[in-house]
Structure formats: structure tokens, C-alpha cells
Amino acid sequence: MKLLHLDSSILGEGSVSRQITASIVEQIRKSDPSIEIVSRDLAADPIPHLTLASLPAANPDARADLAQFLASDIVVIGAPMYNFTLPSQLKAWIDRILVAGETFHYTETGPAGLAGGKRVIVAISRGGHYGPGTPAESLEHLETYLRGVFGFIGITPEFIAADGIALGADARSASIEQALGTVSSLAA
Numbered sequence: 001m002k003l004l005h006l007d008s009s010i011l012g013e014g015s016v017s018r019q020i021t022a023s024i025v026e027q028i029r030k031s032d033p034s035i036e037i038v039s040r041d042l043a044a045d046p047i048p049h050l051t052l053a054s055l056p057a058a059n060p061d062a063r064a065d066l067a068q069f070l071a072s073d074i075v076v077i078g079a080p081m082y083n084f085t086l087p088s089q090l091k092a093w094i095d096r097i098l099v100a101g102e103t104f105h106y107t108e109t110g111p112a113g114l115a116g117g118k119r120v121i122v123a124i125s126r127g128g129h130y131g132p133g134t135p136a137e138s139l140e141h142l143e144t145y146l147r148g149v150f151g152f153i154g155i156t157p158e159f160i161a162a163d164g165i166a167l168g169a170d171a172r173s174a175s176i177e178q179a180l181g182t183v184s185s186l187a188a
């Protein structure tokens, strides 16, 4: 079994999503000590913006990120909300893995995912609250985007969210504690 661990927070040691992904990876490692783990820090080692020359469909040398994703059984992703959506570092990775003919294809009845069978667990951290009925609900373009993108390639992701991180020290620590509690009850 292979696990790909991706972090994209720019906040280093203070990052909430990094704390949660570390806990998820540790939890999975405990239940399968032989699991092969590859960790990537997309903030420290960013993937360049997509260009015509680096389109994976056009350039066989630009398929390393796609190949690594395809070889993984489990992908754990740290996804903080920046400006109502995902960090551009994480978007750059997604740009490398959504490849027609590899992770999805077009059929007579529309697009169909080809990457089903993988487990994707996303640790989300958000400064505010975006749930149904909240004033900022319509600005939620992180979880909805990732659910849509992974659904497009045939994967139903699992989400663990820490919300209200910017709403004071108490709210922050309660939210992190709740998210870490959810990690401990993750299915093996």
C-alpha cells in the first residue's frame, strides 16, 4: 500500500491543516505499519503553473506528479482556505493530475472518472464558518471545489474540517481538538 501525503499551507509550524494531515497519516501508519509513505510539501517545493509546454497530455516528461498520484492507494491532502478557495500551490498539483485519458475520459454520455478505487482524505482548515445557512455560505469554494474535482475523476473524498480558526484562541483550539478527535475515529 502506498500513501501520498500532500501539504500546501504557507504557515509552516503554525499550520492547522498540517497538524491534521500529520495526525491522519500517523493514524493510518499505526493501522498499517508497512504502508509506504511519500510526503510532499507543495509550499516549500512548489509545482510551477501549468503551461502549454508542461501539459501532461503533451509532454511525457511532465507526468511525474500524475504517475505518483496513480501509483498511490491513499492520498492525504492538507487544504487550508485562502481567499475562499484552495492555495494556488495545491491547484498547481491538481492541474497535473486531471488529465484526459488518464484520470477521466469523455464518453457518449459525458465525462467519466477513471481514478476510482483510491482513498482521498482532505484536511480542511478555514478561518470562518461556511456551513449551510451561514452568511458566508456562498463564498465556500474549497470543499465544494475539491469534492467536485475528485468526483469528476471517480473519487468520493473524505473531509475532516477545522473551522473558525480565526475566531479567537478558544475557538481555534476547540476546532483543532474536534478535528483531531474525528481523525481518531477515521475508518482504517
Ligand SMILES: Cc1cc2nc3c(=O)[nH]c(=O)nc-3n(C[C@H](O)[C@H](O)[C@H](O)COP(=O)(O)O)c2cc1C
Pocket: 009, 010, 011, 014, 015, 016, 017, 018, 079, 080, 081, 082, 083, 084, 085, 125, 126, 127, 128, 129, 165, 166
Ligand atoms: C493568505 C490567507 C488567506 C486566508 N483567507 C481566508 C478566507 O478566505 N476565508 C477564511 O475563512 N479564512 C481565511 N484564512 C484563514 C485560514 O483559512 C486559516 O488560518 C487556516 O487555519 C489556514 O490553514 P493553515 O493553518 O493550515 O494554513 C486565510 C489565511 C491566510 C494566511
